[in-house]
Amino acid sequence: MNMKTDVSFNHLFLLLAGMMAFGFVSCKDDELEQAPDFNEPEVNITIPTEDEVKTTVGKTYAVLGEHFDELTPYVMKRMTGMRYDHTPADTELADDVEIVFLDYDALMEISEEMVYEIKEVFDRGGAVYLHRPNALALMFFDLVMYDELDDFMAWLEEQLKDGGAQTKAGGKSNPLERDSYIIRRNDHLDLRDIYNGEPVTIEKTIVEETEDGTEQTRTETENVTPDEPSDYEYGLFAEKVAEWLNGATKTRSSDGEMLNSAALETILLPCHLQRIGDKKVFTYNAELKAWVSTLYNFDTKQDYYHVLLEERYPGDLLKFDQYYSHKYDVVGHRYKVAGYTYGGLSVYPTLDTEGYTLKDMWNPQPENEGVTQKTDIIDGWNLNADLGYDDGLTAKLTGGFTHQQTVSEISKEINVNLKKDGAKYSWEYDIPDKYQYKSKLGGFNANLVSTPDKNSISIKSCATRQSWNWLVNNTEGRGNKAFYMDVELEFNAKYASSFGSSTGQTKTGVHKSRVRIELPVPNRFTKSFSVVADNYQDGKEMELIQTFLNSVQEYKNISKGYCAPEEKILDRQMEERWNTMLKTLESFGSKFSGLKNAYTFRLKDNKGKQIGRNLRISNKGINKY
Structure with a gap:
């Protein structure tokens, strides 16, 4: 008996059952040879349905809005810290708030004072959680991150006129396919829409053996419409959110840290596994992380990107072993299914250059033979070229580059295939089948003869990584405009089945999508700054003051070379550095009580434009005005 499709199994089961009942109605049971496993119990191992809370978040949080549904209530169920409830019109948040929850309506009605309160939470390392955001909400996040709140308030006021926000932001009914989006400095969690009632396409590759x-x-293709996730399935996503919220926070960046880099993007991707046999659709998540570091060459006018992707798949969630065994006729022929193991994935990244020239994509890792450690040498970049680093500092090129984020060694179980197409690369990973049924010639039913080893990567949380470099030409005039990376992803699971004595092994798709990620903007602008004194009434006093200033690290930091995506961002950052220095100097006021004269210092750029407030040093102390 040849095994046809999974769907035809059910049809054939009904047909054979009817034939057996009709054809042997006059026979006695003892005249029929029964399958050796005739009396084995029927098996149908079910998927859990209750939410399993394993991770809680003890941080203090504020809630603005009342319209939270789908995933967010499961996240809040895991919040055990102090809760503050607010209306969008409120003007203050408690000083100990670490997480702010916002729904869409709250954002549309939020007061300017509350925006600044949320900004303070963000600046001290807190997280902002937006429920089912649309374009307006994501713009809010972007402007918060880049400190452009004045622009935001004017922009929001314009959007609210005549209901324009509904049209320009896509409307409440079009939430950009996100369940939620959470941001803290240099760290974002993007949850793609878990449930929308739409069908998903599942592709299968089936190998049958008689x-x-x-x-x-x-190969087969089938459209399946998943039900709304159960409490258990929503809980799986909420667990990931809770783990992320418990992660280390980053306070406002210092000069030694990235000021502008979108250092980490984490995306939770809904997976849908249709279990063969009981036809249950199991919804869970895979994870995609992206790290991106940048350089800008002021001499060649080129962007350099080092990209690292990591995918994580929860193979440990899907190990049901033989979860289905059902007799389909009176003599005991059985339909059996065993699964599931992680079958592998494909990763295909591309850069949307918007008409700019992608000069090169190189040093892809892992290569087919495995991981190799290399130092990046950028073709056409001369030693001593002026570079803008993603930590906001400028420096000369002195050699090649090494990266702290490296691709880890690949498990020997995983077969990796690196493909090249011009200046583009893609990766395909395959984990061989672990479950297998075999039957004896002339036998009734196949038996499960192979299962995954307990240490197999196919039934564990499995991480894979890729890294590479991009170089884009002539980006000098692009300013603070980012490029976007598109990543085509496909995750697969594997299972084995038998229909009587016929057997098969199947690879089934569980997720397929194109993910769009905004890359951090390289620091494409630089200029010099200097501290200028207005008067030199007494040379000895000035020398005394200058010696003191040069002993203060914050003052010395002002003279470093700095860069940013565009001039207004660099000016704002320099003003912040200058204000930090002024605050430090004020504590030394009594040091100059013997001065006879007053001295004023100003921070100016190379065009003579003043940045920030004045510094005044006199016998009355050190002041800013």
């Missing part, structure tokens, strides 16, 4: 050992391979 009693005589003949194999046939075919």
Whole structure:
């Protein structure tokens, strides 16, 4: 008996059952040869349905809005810290708030004072959680991150006129396919829409084997409409959010840290596994992380990107072993299914250059033979070229580059295939089948003869990584405009099945999408700054003051070379550095009580434009005005 499709199994089961009942109605049971496993119990291992809370978040949080549904209530169920409830019109948040929850309506009605309160939470390392955001909400996040709140308030006021926000932001009914989006400095969690009632397409590759050992391979495509996730399934996503919220926070960046880099993006991707046999659709998540570091060459006018991707798949959630065994006729022929293991994935990244020239994509890792450690040498970049680093500092090129984020060694179980297409690369990973049924010639039912080893990567949380470099030409005039990376992803699971004595092994798709990620903007602008004194009434006093200033690290930091995506951002950052220095100097006021004269210092750029407030040093102390 050849095994046809999974769907035809059910049809054939009904047909054979009817034939057996009709054809043997006059026979006695003892005249029929029964399958050796005739009396084995029927098996149908179910998927859990209750939410399993394993991770809680003890941080203090504020809630603005009342319209939270789908995933967010499961996240709040895991919040055990102090809760503050607010209306969008409120003007203050408690000083100990670490997480702010916002729904869409709250954002549309939020007061300017509350925006600044949320900004303070963000600046001290807190997180802002937006429920089902649309374009307006994501713009809010972007402007908060880049300190452009004045622009935001004017922009929001314009959007609210005549209901314009509904149209320009896409409307409440079009939440950009996100369940939620959470941001803290240099760290974002993006949850793609878990449930929308729409069908998903599942592709299968099936290898069938008959009693005589003949194999046939075919591909099937089926559209499946998942039900709304159960409490258990929503809880799986909420667990990931809770883990992320418990992660280390980053306070406002210092000069030694990235000021502008979108250092980490984490995306939770809904997966849908249709279990063969009981036809249950299991919804869970895979994870994609992206790290991106940048350089800008002021001499060649080129962007350099080092990209690292990591995918994580929860193979440990899907190990049901033989979860389905059902007799389909009176003599005991059985339909059996065992699964599931992680089958592998494909990763295909591309850069949307918007008409700019992608000069090169190189040093892809892992290569087909495995991981190799290399130092990046950028073709055409000369030693001593002026570079803008993603930590906001400028420096000369002195050699090649090494990266702290490296691609880890690949498990020997995983077969990796690196493909090249011009200046583009893609990766395909395959984990061989672990479950297998075999039958004896002339036997009734196949038996499960192979299962995954307990240490197999196919039934564990499995991480894979890729890294590479991009170089884009002539980006000098692009300013603070980012490029976008598109990543085509496909995750697969594997299972084995038998229908009587016929057997098969199947690879089934569980997620397929194109993910769009905004890359951090390289620091494409630089200029010099200097501290200028207005008067030199007494040379000895000035020398005394200058010696003191040069002993203060914050003052010395002002003279470093700095860069930013564009001039207004660099000016704002320099003003912040200058204000930090002024605050430090004020504590030394009594040091100059013997001065006879007053001295004023100003921070100016190379065009003579003053940045920030004045510094005044006199016998009355050190002041800013």
